[in-house]
Amino acid sequence: MKKITIFLSFAFGILQLAAQHSHQSEHALTYPNIDGYVTLKTDLHIHTVFSDGNVWPTIRVQEALRENLDAISLTEHLEYQPHKADIPHPNRNRSYDLALAEAKEHDLLIVHGSEITRSAPMGHSNAVFIADANPLVQTKAEKAFAEAKKQNAFVFWNHPAWHRQSPTGNPILSDFQKELIKKGELHGIEVINSVDYNEESLALALEQNLTIMGTSDIHGLIDWDYTEKGNDRPITLVFAKEKSLESMREALFAGKTVAVYNSLLVGKSEFLKPLIQASIEVVSSEYLEDTQVLEVQLKNLSSSPLLFENAMDYGFYSSSPVFEIQALGSYTLRIKTLEEKESIDLKLKAIGAFTAPKESPVVSWKISVDK
Numbered sequence: 001m002k003k004i005t006i007f008l009s010f011a012f013g014i015l016q017l018a019a020q021h022s023h024q025s026e027h028a029l030t031y032p033n034i035d036g037y038v039t040l041k042t043d044l045h046i047h048t049v050f051s052d053g054n055v056w057p058t059i060r061v062q063e064a065l066r067e068n069l070d071a072i073s074l075t076e077h078l079e080y081q082p083h084k085a086d087i088p089h090p091n092r093n094r095s096y097d098l099a100l101a102e103a104k105e106h107d108l109l110i111v112h113g114s115e116i117t118r119s120a121p122m123g124h125s126n127a128v129f130i131a132d133a134n135p136l137v138q139t140k141a142e143k144a145f146a147e148a149k150k151q152n153a154f155v156f157w158n159h160p161a162w163h164r165q166s167p168t169g170n171p172i173l174s175d176f177q178k179e180l181i182k183k184g185e186l187h188g189i190e191v192i193n194s195v196d197y198n199e200e201s202l203a204l205a206l207e208q209n210l211t212i213m214g215t216s217d218i219h220g221l222i223d224w225d226y227t228e229k230g231n232d233r234p235i236t237l238v239f240a241k242e243k244s245l246e247s248m249r250e251a252l253f254a255g256k257t258v259a260v261y262n263s264l265l266v267g268k269s270e271f272l273k274p275l276i277q278a279s280i281e282v283v284s285s286e287y288l289e290d291t292q293v294l295e296v297q298l299k300n301l302s303s304s305p306l307l308f309e310n311a312m313d314y315g316f317y318s319s320s321p322v323f324e325i326q327a328l329g330s331y332t333l334r335i336k337t338l339e340e341k342e343s344i345d346l347k348l349k350a351i352g353a354f355t356a357p358k359e360s361p362v363v364s365w366k367i368s369v370d371k
Contacts, residue, residue: 024065027066028303029067031303035274038242040109040239040240040243040248041068041237042248043233046217047076047115048074049087050076051081051115052077057096058102067222069108075113078133093133093134096133109244115158119165120166123157123160124157125145125186127145135147149185154187156189156190156210159194160204161200173208187252188213192213202357206268214235234261235261237267239271262305266353269361273363277364279304280300284296286369288334294334294344295334303327305352309351310349312335312347314337317336341369
């Protein structure tokens with residue numbers, strides 16, 4: 001009986017350790033769901049040694065699991081294969097196949113994708129949710145995009161402001177891209193690529209009704225290029241009905257996204273404002289004794305530091321009108337309401353967020369005063 005008890009205790013201990021085991025690191029990313037949608041954390045522009053990256057596809061899966069991403073796409077260059085002398089691969093689906101096998105036992109969506117790589121004016125574009133990368137290898141760029149459309153791919157324009165494509169650092173919407181948009185062969189645009197945010201690209205996204213994207217375009221290690229420098233990788237938050245490839249694809253075509261890089265958030269107002277609203281929890285609110293100063297405890301539920309400016313008629317007590325709530329951190333706000341209120345509307349301008357070039361949203365929270 002004693003041996004059985006010892007064995008059961010040992011087995012229970014092993015089960016506890018297994019339950020506690022996680023692939024996630026201390027830099028795991030988290031963002032709240034918004035009303036009616038699941039918030040999916042995605043990076044849809046990634047490279048490995050199967051094009052011009054420096055790591056094996058399985059490493060990309062492991063990095064994504066550590067960072068708590070929901071979906072990634074290994075978008076290898078179709079026309080640029082600098083490692084092919086060492087890693088010949090006539091099958092352009094090989095990178096995807098390896099990543100898919102690595103992610104099989106994990107809750108990570110692998111989106112099949114490739115990068116159509118051409119010089120200006122065509123530029124670089126990612127085609128994701130493809131069925132087969134091999135038919136996209138075409139001599140003429142027009143045929144590559146036509147094939148992507150045939151496969152019902154979601155296509156977005158990569159780093160449109162890249163200085164090697166546009167010396168001014170501003171995107172140039174060429175006749176080629178205009179024709180792609182007209183034919184329904186271009187659906188999104190990167191407003192954040194690697195460490196670069198381009199507000200002219202955001203203007204194009206709004207003008208041409210293109211989905212707003214943010215990507216890491218990672219070639220080296222995420223740790224080396226981002227984490228060790230104190231940054232998170234840029235990602236696209238996709239607001240889908242559920243966590244599935246089809247639901248995610250539908251949301252991308254519908255433009256339901258916010259691009260994120262550290263404290264920078266870029267998206268349409270209809271998705272950016274609910275995201276920021278859901279990211280802040282009002283923990284408590286009560287008046288300081290014998291005063292009309294309302295003390296409000298706020299908690300940031302997201303992995304982005306959020307920078308705010310007071311947008312109320314009420315002033316702050318012992319605080320600048322501009323303040324930051326650290327990622328997953330808390331902040332105590334003291335508001336001079338001049339008379340005791342049962343409730344107030346907390347109105348803050350999210351000055352680290354943009355719904356258009358140089359335009360930041362004002363977000364509101366209804367606060368009931370604790371008795």
